[in-house]
Amino acid sequence: MKFLCLPGAYGSAKVKNFRVQLGPLADELEGRGLASFTYTQGSHEVEPPAGWEDYFGARPLYRFLDTRRGDNFENLRRLRHMPYSMNAEDAMRMFQNCGEGEDWHQQVWRDAMDDVFKTLDENPDVDAIIGYSEGAMVGASLVVEEAMREQRTGIKPRIKFAVFISGSPPLKFEGGDRVVAQLADEAGTVITIPTFHIFGCDDAFLGGAVALYNVCEPSNSTMFDHGLGHIVPRDAENVRILSDILQEIIPGIDDKSQQNDTGSADSAPATDEATNCKPVLHRDVSVLE
Numbered sequence: 001m002k003f004l005c006l007p008g009a010y011g012s013a014k015v016k017n018f019r020v021q022l023g024p025l026a027d028e029l030e031g032r033g034l035a036s037f038t039y040t041q042g043s044h045e046v047e048p049p050a051g052w053e054d055y056f057g058a059r060p061l062y063r064f065l066d067t068r069r070g071d072n073f074e075n076l077r078r079l080r081h082m083p084y085s086m087n088a089e090d091a092m093r094m095f096q097n098c099g100e101g102e103d104w105h106q107q108v109w110r111d112a113m114d115d116v117f118k119t120l121d122e123n124p125d126v127d128a129i130i131g132y133s134e135g136a137m138v139g140a141s142l143v144v145e146e147a148m149r150e151q152r153t154g155i156k157p158r159i160k161f162a163v164f165i166s167g168s169p170p171l172k173f174e175g176g177d178r179v180v181a182q183l184a185d186e187a188g189t190v191i192t193i194p195t196f197h198i199f200g201c202d203d204a205f206l207g208g209a210v211a212l213y214n215v216c217e218p219s220n221s222t223m224f225d226h227g228l229g230h231i232v233p234r235d236a237e238n239v240r241i242l243s244d245i246l247q248e249i250i251p252g253i254d255d256k257s258q259q260n261d262t263g264s265a266d267s268a269p270a271t272d273e274a275t276n277c278k279p280v281l282h283r284d285v286s287v288l289e
Contacts, residue, residue: 001161001250004119004126005039006135008166009063010048010056017057021132021232028243034250038126040119042112042134064112064138088211089183092169105179109171116142120158128161132232133205136167140212143191144170144182161253162191163246165198166230168208169215184214191216194253198242200228222249 005026007018019026019039029035042064048056086094116138120126131139139162146157169181170190182190195216199209213223224245226233233239 006131008133010061024239088207091207109179130163132165136164140170163196167212169211194220197223203230
């Protein structure tokens with residue numbers, strides 16, 4: 001399986017900070033013969049926000065979103081202070097309403113998605129994605145866009161598996177100017193491919209990760225709580241556990257894909273036995289809210 005790796009905001013592939021973040025897990029999966037990886041980044045070079053100059057590492061830094069006409073970092077800071085008693089969907093609605101009336105959002109989002117599709121076209125062997133934070137939101141939206149494009153054009157989706165690390169739900173256009181999150185209590189299930197959700201119970205943005213999980217098909221979804229914050233886990237114990245879980249998931253997805261390619265299987269969704277290993281986590285995400 002070949003993963004396209006999508007970094008978080010202020011990440012990069014060129015100076016390799018996402019390669020460093022993901023390195024222990026990627027090295028372990030490559031060593032087990034489960035996966036290979038190609039890295040990308042946003043196309044917009046940015047400076048880190050005030051007070052965070054040294055947090056994100058060496059320049060240059062990039063984002064998928066063009067923030068020259070505005071930025072939502074301050075709104076994200078507000079999201080960090082949402083009470084855990086508020087459910088994930090209500091928290092996301094409160095966050096996204098901060099940008100209401102800003103008519104630049106749709107073009108910014110369209111440009112970001114076009115850039116990622118271009119990268120996908122340039123890497124025809126990619127069949128999976130792994131995204132962290134902003135990259136997970138972009139990746140989730142890519143999966144939804146591929147499904148919508150199949151309905152319009154008949155073009156089969158390329159992405160058959162997604163790993164989301166500390167993500168947030170996919171975005172959609174609304175009206176003439178807004179871009180809003182697709183939320184489970186409004187849109188239902190919007191991602192049906194197998195997904196693996198990695199997050200930490202101490203993540204200040206936990207609500208976004210839960211909201212993303214909630215719009216994914218539960219019979220095809222696995223989640224793992226590493227117990228830490230808004231990070232890509234790199235310690236030996238978590239890397240081992242994550243690799244063991246993925247060693248259960250990935251072969252089943254590959255087998256299913258090969259069967260479909262040869263016409264020896266129908267188009268029914270993959271079963272739990274083929275795609276899921278759940279040694280750790282809660283199926284009822286309400287316990288996380």
